[in-house]
């Protein structure tokens with residue numbers, strides 16, 4: 001499990017640890033980790049042209065000490081000081097002593113021919129959009145040829161939320177210290193962090209509970225129960241699917257297929273796309289009747305492509321009136337927006353899986369001029385609390401939150417998933433994981449996080465050779481599940 005810790009949580013842990021160590025120890029650990037990652041990325045030190053962008057705080061101190069180490073290994077290192085009189089004093093002394101050069105004029109920093117640029121402008125001490133001089137340097141770095149490495153956090157990204165209120169240093173790599181900050185993996189910040197390298201500076205015992213979490217492959221595997229020798233087709237949990245329509249059977253086919261491929265015990269389908277579903281999936285038990293005619297299930301998926309007419313509304317109400325876990329997606333969400341009490345009054349778990357437009361329709365405060373806003377974790381938590389459910393807010397970093405504030409940020413996937421029908425597949429995967437929860441006892445928020453993780457991995461596999469369509473995702477689910485269980489080993 002990867003814990004995501006806010007700036008305040010990191011500072012609290014740092015204070016506790018620093019009290020036990022000689023002054024400067026943590027910064028030395030951070031700088032040594034940073035220099036080590038940089039050497040690994042560059043593959044050499046001698047002759048390497050490095051430019052440090054140095055702000056007035058400890059983030060700049062990290063850059064200066066790391067720059068000193070690189071200079072000591074033969075790199076040609078130039079520091080651009082944003083506030084020369086406030087630059088980290090001992091960092092600057094060490095840097096000069098190691099042969100580093102301070103640029104007299106930011107315009108002649110060498111950013112136009114650097115091999116490597118370290119962004120030490122601002123770290124967890126930042127607030128608001130980058131100030132003009134810092135924004136200008138970030139822009140020059142982005143325009144130049146150097147590999148862009150952010151120190152702790154790309155300058156311009158809000159550590160706790162991933163909001164980017166102005167200009168930003170567009171990092172290709174971020175070397176972060178002590179703990180991964182949410183802003184590196186969620187919202188817009190994720191798009192500017194590049195590959196994240198976590199340097200252990202010893203904070204672990206002092207960190208406490210994270211503000212949010214991200215599952216690893218092993219975590220996801222542990223949350224999707226494989227069959228055992230005493231299993232039968234019912235013991236993995238039976239999934240019920242209400243999706244698609246006579247005119248548009250596709251959503252029913254994709255959703256049913258995804259549920260089957262995730263955990264093929266038994267999947268029941270009830271709805272007007274029955275003929276199409278039966279033709280595609282002879283393994284499913286299919287009725288064209290109402291959910292009540294389908295037989296017993298342990299979880300329902302309701303909504304994708306089912307329409308929003310009076311019949312659809314009454315079917316949705318029937319499913320939500322059960323005492324079973326329910327995933328509500330797509331058209332189901334549109335109908336819940338008109339009748340939120342259907343969800344609010346439930347005692348069994350409900351998982352809503354909106355994309356941004358559906359989210360804005362569901363929650364009036366999010367539908368205003370500012371929309372969801374830049375803090376996607378806060379938005380998902382607020383929506384979940386308002387309806388007493390779990391909200392899975394889709395995006396390039398899907399956020400899952402429940403009414404207690406427990407939050408996960410998904411770390412898998414690919415932009416190729418932005419294609420029609422992939423959401424229908426996600427709801428089928430989620431239905432299958434949720435149907436196990438009466439046996440596994442897994443909270444719905446964890447089931448949803450595991451489903452999003454698996455869905456993203458299937459997307460990565462399906463996109464390995466080029467563009468994917470939603471059907472490819474269903475076809476790659478079995479391999480994705482198998483890889484999770486085998487720890488990612490190739491098939």
Ligand SMILES: NC(=O)C1=CN([C@@H]2O[C@H](COP(=O)(O)OP(=O)(O)OC[C@H]3O[C@@H](n4cnc5c(N)ncnc54)[C@H](O)[C@@H]3O)[C@@H](O)[C@H]2O)[C@@H](O)CC1
Nearest residue numbers: 026027056057058059122123124125126127129130131152
């Ligand atoms: N506290 C510790 O023990 C450790 C801290 N470390 C480093 O220290 C950093 C935090 O240092 P600080 O608390 O000094 O804060 P920062 O260095 O992150 O930022 C403070 C400086 O940035 C400026 N600044 C703030 N917002 C800005 C904006 N929007 N545009 C331009 N400049 C802005 C401020 O005027 C101030 O000079 C961490 O991110 C990490 O890199 C590491 O050395 C590990 C140990």
Ligand SMILES: Nc1ncnc2c1ncn2[C@@H]1O[C@H](COP(=O)(O)OP(=O)(O)O)[C@@H](O)[C@H]1O
Nearest residue numbers: 355394395396414415417418420421422423424
């Ligand atoms: N740019 C992106 N990068 C990664 N994943 C994405 C991106 N855009 C969408 N996705 C994922 O693709 C899926 C799309 O779902 P959805 O919008 O409901 O599509 P549909 O309704 O057509 O099935 C979600 O799982 C979402 O997280």
Ligand SMILES: [K+]
Nearest residue numbers: 119122151153
């Ligand atoms: K930085």
